Amino acid sequence: MGSKRSGHWMLLASVVTVLLLLVWAFIPRPLLVDIGRVQRGAMLETIDDEGKTRVQDAYVVSTPVTGRLLRIDVEPGDRVIQDETVVARMLPSNPVALDSRSREQARAVVSSAEAAVRLAQAQLNKALADADLTRTDFERVTALHQRGAISDAALDTAKQAWRVASAQLDMAKASISMRQADLASARAQLITFVPGQADNSAADSGVINIVAPHSGSILRVLQESETTLPAGQAILEIGDINEELEVVVELLSTDAVKVKAGNRVIIENWGGPQALEGVVEKIEPWGFTKYSALGVEEQRVKTTIRFDSDKARRAALGHGFRVETRIVVWAASDALIVPSSALIRSGSKWAVYRVESGKAALKTVEVGHNNGISAELLGGLEEGQQVVLYPPAELSDGSRVQPRL
Numbered sequence: 001m002g003s004k005r006s007g008h009w010m011l012l013a014s015v016v017t018v019l020l021l022l023v024w025a026f027i028p029r030p031l032l033v034d035i036g037r038v039q040r041g042a043m044l045e046t047i048d049d050e051g052k053t054r055v056q057d058a059y060v061v062s063t064p065v066t067g068r069l070l071r072i073d074v075e076p077g078d079r080v081i082q083d084e085t086v087v088a089r090m091l092p093s094n095p096v097a098l099d100s101r102s103r104e105q106a107r108a109v110v111s112s113a114e115a116a117v118r119l120a121q122a123q124l125n126k127a128l129a130d131a132d133l134t135r136t137d138f139e140r141v142t143a144l145h146q147r148g149a150i151s152d153a154a155l156d157t158a159k160q161a162w163r164v165a166s167a168q169l170d171m172a173k174a175s176i177s178m179r180q181a182d183l184a185s186a187r188a189q190l191i192t193f194v195p196g197q198a199d200n201s202a203a204d205s206g207v208i209n210i211v212a213p214h215s216g217s218i219l220r221v222l223q224e225s226e227t228t229l230p231a232g233q234a235i236l237e238i239g240d241i242n243e244e245l246e247v248v249v250e251l252l253s254t255d256a257v258k259v260k261a262g263n264r265v266i267i268e269n270w271g272g273p274q275a276l277e278g279v280v281e282k283i284e285p286w287g288f289t290k291y292s293a294l295g296v297e298e299q300r301v302k303t304t305i306r307f308d309s310d311k312a313r314r315a316a317l318g319h320g321f322r323v324e325t326r327i328v329v330w331a332a333s334d335a336l337i338v339p340s341s342a343l344i345r346s347g348s349k350w351a352v353y354r355v356e357s358g359k360a361a362l363k364t365v366e367v368g369h370n371n372g373i374s375a376e377l378l379g380g381l382e383e384g385q386q387v388v389l390y391p392p393a394e395l396s397d398g399s400r401v402q403p404r405l
Contacts, residue, residue: 030402034389035355036339038381043337045330045369046266047259051249051305053321055239059214063233067093067208071226072236076219080212080238087218088210088235093228098190106189113183120176127165127172134158134165216240219319241318247278247305249325253287256301258329265305270323276314280327281306303327330369336377340370342387353388354381355401360388362397 063069070089074080080087098106141158144150219237223229247267251259265278282304290300305325307314317323342352343365350367353360365380381387388401395401 030358030400031360031392031395032404033360033392033395033401035403036342036387036389038336038338038377038383038385038387040334040336040383042333043331043335043369043371043374043376044326044328045371046326046328047251047255048324048326049249049251049255051247051323051325053245053247053317053319053323055216055219055241055319056244056246057214058219058237058239058319059216060234061087061210061213061236061238063090063229063231063235064208064210065090065092066229066231067091068228069223069226069235070207072221072224074218074221074236076217076221078218080214080216080218082213082215083211085212086209087212087238090208090210092208103190106186109186109189110183113179113186117176117179117183120172120179124169124172124176127169131162131165131169134162138162210235212238214238214240216244239319242311242315245307245314245317245319246281247307247323247325249303249305249327250290250300251303251327253299253301256283256287256303259283259303259327264328264331265308266326266328267305267307267309268324268326270314270317270321272313272316274313277308278305278325279308280304332369332376335368336381336383337374338365338377338381338387339389340372340375341389342391343367343370343375344391352381353391353395353397353401355386355388358400358402360391360395360397360399360401 068091070091072088074085074087138158138161141150141155145152145155216239219239219241221236223233223235229235247265259280261280261282263280265280267276267278270276280303284302284304287299287301290298292298305327338352343350344352346362346364349364351362351364354363355361363380366378368376368378370376388395
């Protein structure tokens with residue numbers, strides 16, 4: 001009898017235990033969520049993009065004449081002084097080698113020029129003789145006129161003849177100078193390049209020194225080795241990194257319209273331990289098309305940023321260095337801030353899940369500026385209230401929540 005009652009009690013206990021386990025299994029558990037807090041503090045809205053440093057006024061030094069550039073001794077980073085430092089040296093180029101026909105033509109031109117000189121010399125001799133004769137006649141007529149032996153008209157005729165002969169003598173002298181110059185030019189055409197011979201023109205014209213057009217540093221050497229170059233060929237660049245360094249950022253056109261000259265800029269990830277300060281100097285009015293790494297066509301606008309930090313802090317920066325910029329388009333020192341990750345869309349408005357007594361309550365809020373990390377609250381929540389970050393899809397109004405440890 002006693003054993004039967006013990007069996008009933010054990011069976012009843014097992015049933016109760018199973019029922020309790022089923023009830024516990026189906027009781028809704030609180031969702032584990034990340035919790036944030038509404039607080040007051042400073043907030044910035046920035047436009048972030050990559051930029052490159054550049055020297056504002058970089059001077060490109062080019063070859064002044066066609067010739068042979070001697071090996072350049074200066075190196076990038078060397079300091080130069082305007083109109084003093086010799087940055088490159090040149091020798092005028094060798095004359096062009098003549099083929100047989102061109103050489104014969106040049107010799108014929110020389111022969112013609114020599115004949116023209118002889119002709120001019122003969123004309124000069126004739127002009128000298130005529131000038132001597134007319135001068136003697138003029139002196140004789142003058143003496144007779146003084147004694148009254150001849151008329152005034154005869155004196156005037158003799159004087160005119162002497163003046164004409166003198167003018168022809170001057171013309172003959174000028175003509176022989178012209179013919180001699182033509183002869184020298186014709187002989188110069190016979191100067192030709194001789195293989196294996198040193199620079200033919202170097203002994204006559206000497207080395208041409210190219211001096212720095214601006215004080216600063218050598219940015220890069222475009223042509224280091226000795227070679228023959230045409231006139232106007234770029235050989236190196238000079239710029240003042242200490243005084244004229246700036247940053248150029250290619251902003252999306254939709255972002256550029258929000259930026260104004262004078263906006264503060266935070267320059268980060270440039271390699272130094274601390275961020276640098278800058279100021280927007282200029283936004284160019286002309287946009288251009290650029291393709292992103294994914295092949296997306298974008299309209300970009302160049303924006304120039306001037307450094308506003310101590311020069312010693314950015315002494316390691318040079319021309320063409322990569323930096324990351326944050327252009328401040330809005331700032332507040334005491335704003336009511338909620339994490340942007342707590343915001344969700346509720347119809348056409350913004351909303352958050354506010355945590356109250358272990359439950360999530362959907363609350364519509366009014367949002368101002370949003371920088372992607374924090375959002376400015378204009379209404380709907382108060383300082384110190386807790387909100388759910390990254391609300392999961394299964395979360396709904398009134399759901400029980402528990403902070404994730």
